[in-house]
Amino acid sequence: MAKARTLKTKYLIIGNSAGGIGAAEAIREVDKAGSITIVSDEPYHCYSRPLIAKYLTGERTFEGMLFRPLDFYEQNAIDARLGHTVTGLGLDKRTAALESGERITWERLLIASGGVPIVPDTTGLDKRGVFNFISLDDARAISELVDSATKAVVIGGGLIGISATEALSKRGLEVTVVEMKDRILNTILDEEASRMAAETLENAGIRVITDNTVAEIMGKDWVSSVVLSDGEEIPCSLLVVAIGVLPRIDLVQGADIKVNRGIVVDRTMATNYPDVYACGDVSEAYDFVLDTNRLTPIWPNAHIGGRVAGYNMAGVRTEYPGGTAMNSLNYFGLDIAAAGIATPPEKNVYECVSRREDGTYKKLVMKDDIILGMVCIGDIEKSGILYSLMKDRVNVRKFKGALLADNFGLVSLPRRLWRERLGAPQPEQVVELPEEEEMEDVMDE
């Protein structure tokens, strides 16, 4: 047997999604020559994972989902080994083994392997017609069946579940979503906002079931119905299981890498093992709201964490500013922006202010006059200003009253805060404009 090939790379990145791409771009900004290898078991050019719902509805083709242009890997001199699975890591020898039998030796490693869907122990999950909804392959597989199905059930009323629900409904299916807790989107929204979201789904003809679970999946070879814990049977020929994702940590299990729920990283996105970094859904990184590390499996945090990892891997020390649970969503035209703690764990320690007006809702959760959570529905255009106050941990005591007002804007903040945001020009850099008459000539042309 021929000796297995060994490849050498300076930077090995496992994962070709938000985090891996962010890291590769950051590395290339500061190290033009060091070899970069990206390995991913998904055989696709990097694509926007959140867009799989739009792929399912037919609003996007795969080309329309590309996260970077087709020549991205070539332009950045990245050896992209897509459709290859890393089967093992030798940390002390700095190697990675691929399923193909090849070995890669690396100098710095980034684990950006993402998450795996949580699989419940429900009976009948192995039937045909049962899917997850986290990858393009999932969306493709569902797509192929969607025209021959009339009824679908989605297990899980979280972000992925609701996005699958909306997409299937838009494809004309009769959809029922089953949430175990008392309300959908319960990890990111408060009760009022969850209610508004549920109402929007119901107005679109979706059945929202809460406080209930799927106890059994019926059908011979194909799924034909589900039976809920309360005994109700709901017919369906398509079942999406979307109860969440867990960090994909199989590669580091048993290794000398600190893992809590995800791979624990410091503010440089480094693990406890020298020259090994992690980011994205697989990692537990700093959360500025909770002031501790935790899983925040969202795209922007993965990408920003990846960039920070990339800079540090290339020797430019950079700190992760911290992320938090932060989501901007749109279901059937209802805009939702939410971040941090939407429902405080202990009511008397936190202060909540909210405002509900036809179709819009805003709420802030504060502690010691620091914003720790926010929900905006409908009116979201100024949500970024609130989010920045939260992120910068600004004491809002003196202008709290203005935060939820209709005309809230930058100018509602104390002068010091908006002045620093506006910035000031360096006099020597100011462009002298032509005199007014000449100006008018220019405009007339």
Added chain:
Amino acid sequence: MKKIYVREEVCMGCGLCRVYCQTEHSRSKDIIKAFKRETPRPLPRIRVERNGETCFSIQCRHCDEPVCVYSCLTGAMRKDPASGTVTIDADRCTGCWTCILVCPYGALTRDENRKAVAKCDLCPDQEVPVCVANCPNEALVLTIEEIAH
């Protein structure tokens, strides 16, 4: 790269910057037609903020570390390495508004018709962005700066 700053001490809050911005981003480039006849009505990419005597206008700051670009779910936003301008590819934008949630300036606008975010593009067809060129009190100034790396 081009940057626009406001000198709020001389801003009168007249809103002409907004009118010219809206016109520049219209199909007709004609003030009256843009406002009265174009459907959908073109969107201004600059906000005028007023609070008592204080007023200023604000548009995309084209940040050195554009958190909107880094947070974009689809890759529609990017910072052009040559010009430093933060741009939006409306065809790739899916209207999730994550960029709006992370912009500390509140400088981005929802274009509900295109289902894409609308933002300051520094008027690529003009030497001087129209908000600056038409500010009657020279409250808006244009600078040319090095792109930070």
